[in-house]
Amino acid sequence: MRTQDGKRLHATAQPRTRALLVGAEVASMKSPWSAPDSLRELALLAHTAGLEVVGSIFQRLDQPSPKFFIGPGKVKEVAELREQSNAGLVVFDDELSPSQTRNLEQELQVGVLDRTALILDIFAQHARTHEGRLQVELAQYHYLLPRLRRQWTHLERQAGTGGGTSAGGVVGLRGPGETQLEIDRRLIDRRIAWLKEQLADVHRHRELYRKRRRQSxxxxxxxxxxxxxxxxxxxxxxxxxxxxxxxxxxxxxxxxxxxxxxxxxxxxxxxxxxxxxxxxxxxxxxxxxxxxxxxxxxxxxxxxxxxxxxxxxxxxxxxxxxxxxxxxxxxxxxxxxxxxxxxxxxxxxxxxxxxxxxxxxxxxxxxxxxxxxxxxxxxxxxxxxxxATMVTLEVLIPYQRNDLVSLWRERGIVEQEEYLNEGTHIHGRLPSELAAQFAPWQRGSRK
CATH class of the missing domain: 3.40.50.300 (P-loop containing nucleotide triphosphate hydrolases)
Known part of the structure; x- marks a missing residue:
């Protein structure tokens, strides 16, 4: 496409990542869903996450394979299909263990996501409130923690090798150091603890609101x-x-x-x-x-x-x-x-x-x-x-307490109402939480 003066226009939008979907119909899991139906839903999830679905494949199994979830022969088929479709990502329709994800990435030579990771990504995109974002981040870290892996997890020392330390012998910083993996885990543990504190504070405020709501x-x-x-x-x-x-x-x-x-x-x-x-x-x-x-x-x-x-x-x-x-x-x-x-x-x-x-x-x-x-x-x-869940009451409310009449009309069901010399006679139903407020003027009650 060109402008009126002949200059070429270039697309600025990021191209969508091409994704290949992989499903399994596992007899031992006894799901009411067929693999094709479940894969169609996975395709909708992928689209919502911003991926371009370029193909799908599934296998029927008695039990998931411990190494790849699907069988090794099917992994080779997935690898061939991935190359043919030029997919930059493979998305599995079930939750994978950390080792399964690692093994599949080694075999397929491409990034592998499972269904849970894809849903978490959508959650992160759609969380709009402060609490929602906190909840999504907490869920992401709980998912990530057992899946931490780095190129240097062969116990290469973060602080020093051999007899010396990277701190150069500074007091208080000598020692064997930590692996990067241990540091990552410790940082995530701290972040999880902080997120839980923040959510507990939100919960306390929300519980006060709910208490007032129940009393009403x-x-x-x-x-x-x-x-x-x-x-x-x-x-x-x-x-x-x-x-x-x-x-x-x-x-x-x-x-x-x-x-x-x-x-x-x-x-x-x-x-x-x-x-x-x-x-x-x-x-x-x-x-x-x-x-x-x-x-x-x-x-x-x-x-x-x-x-x-x-x-x-x-x-x-x-x-x-x-x-x-x-x-x-x-x-x-x-x-x-x-x-x-x-x-x-x-x-x-x-x-x-x-x-x-x-x-x-x-x-x-x-x-x-x-x-x-x-x-x-x-x-x-x-x-x-x-x-059907309310309490049936019959009351005679004095006219100076018309606030209770208004409360009944707003919160309950008025089945009969008449105005007498002594006050307003009402027969009807109320939430049980409000019954105590009408007890002084009650004529009779039954459930």
Missing amino acids: GVPVLALVGYTNAGKSTLLNALSGADVYAANQLFATLDPTTRQITLPGGQALLLTDTVGFIQKLPTQLVAAFRATLEEINEADLLLHVVDLTHPNAQEHAQTVETTLSELGVGKHPTLTVLNKVDKMEGVEAAAVSDIVADMGLPSDFVAVSAQQGWGLADLLTRIETTLA
């Missing part, structure tokens, strides 16, 4: 689901917020909370959380403590599933398994089937059949967060579900 009795809902299921779009649609939402994996890494109002006038808080993905080590998810705390604190989880995705069933299974592994699998959950606007020619009645075929929960609400379809039904279902 405002119900809390958490959106959970597979990455790119449309959780952020649903948050925006329900709350009128403008939270960043994109058609890409891991667009959201930091929990975002917004207030929404139910049809009966009750206010509640809705939190968007980081999406899950298959083959994501639990300890990596655990690094996102803020997300786990929001899920733990929630009165109700909204499990958002992209119904149009060909792997919707596997997505739902992955989310349920991950929640269970994290110890939050028994929370009350409502399944929200999203993106139904993309199901052209499918009648509403047929959705139930599709859900049954996929093995998804039969108790669901179908919506399109993008188009706003089904949101009224979803809000009604949320209201009904939350009402």
Whole structure:
């Protein structure tokens, strides 16, 4: 391309690294995912990370090979394909041990990444808040520490060789010295300790906020689901917020909370959380403590599933398994089937059949967060579900305490209200945390 005066224009954008993807279908791992499906997802991850995918290859195995993960014959095939495609990076669809990564790099003569490292790279790109960046860095160091390797790890001394020292005999600096690897490990250990202190401080501040939130009795809902299921779009649609939402994996890494109002006038808080993905080590998810705390604190989880995705069933299974592994699998959950606007020619009645075929929960609400379809039904279902967890009360509140009437209307459900000479008579439901405030004017209670 040239300018009007004939000068040649040169591209300034950095060319994308060409990447070859390698997968394995391991019988002993009993994954519901096929290798081709998993590799398609890995290609999306690679694209999100800024790589150019130039090819893929996979192998079916009974057990992973201790040396290469895949078999030695398949390693030779990968080497040939890498040369043919001129790939500058090979990305494996499973987590590799440090020795496997080292052996593969020696054989392939090119850099090797595993799925976990690729996801960590995406996390680093997408972390927007101070806490999010701290969490990503901590996760990166935990991943890096057992994988430290340098060209001089044959115990070459950093400080001195033979009988002398590099310090020239300065008092206090004599001695055998340390290997560079030992120094790296010590520095990373210090950095990890500092990151944990910073995150603990953030956690203390957040816990104070949560304590006030619990005392207010405002119900809390958490959106959970597979990455790119449309959780952020649903948050925006329900709350009128403008939270960043994109058609890409891991667009959201930091929990975002917004207030929404139910049809009966009750206010509640809705939190968007980081999406899950298959083959994501639990300890990596655990690094996102803020997300786990929001899920733990929630009165109700909204499990958002992209119904149009060909792997919707596997997505739902992955989310349920991950929640269970994290110890939050028994929370009350409502399944929200999203993106139904993309199901052209499918009648509403047929959705139930599709859900049954996929093995998804039969108790669901179908919506399109993008188009706003089904949101009224979803809000009604949320209201009904939350009402079942509340305490039923009947009170007579004196008129000088109209602040309590306002509180009930905002936080609870008013089923009957009348104005008497003595005050406002209300019958309805309240979060149990608020019941004590109404005890002096209570006429009767039942669950």
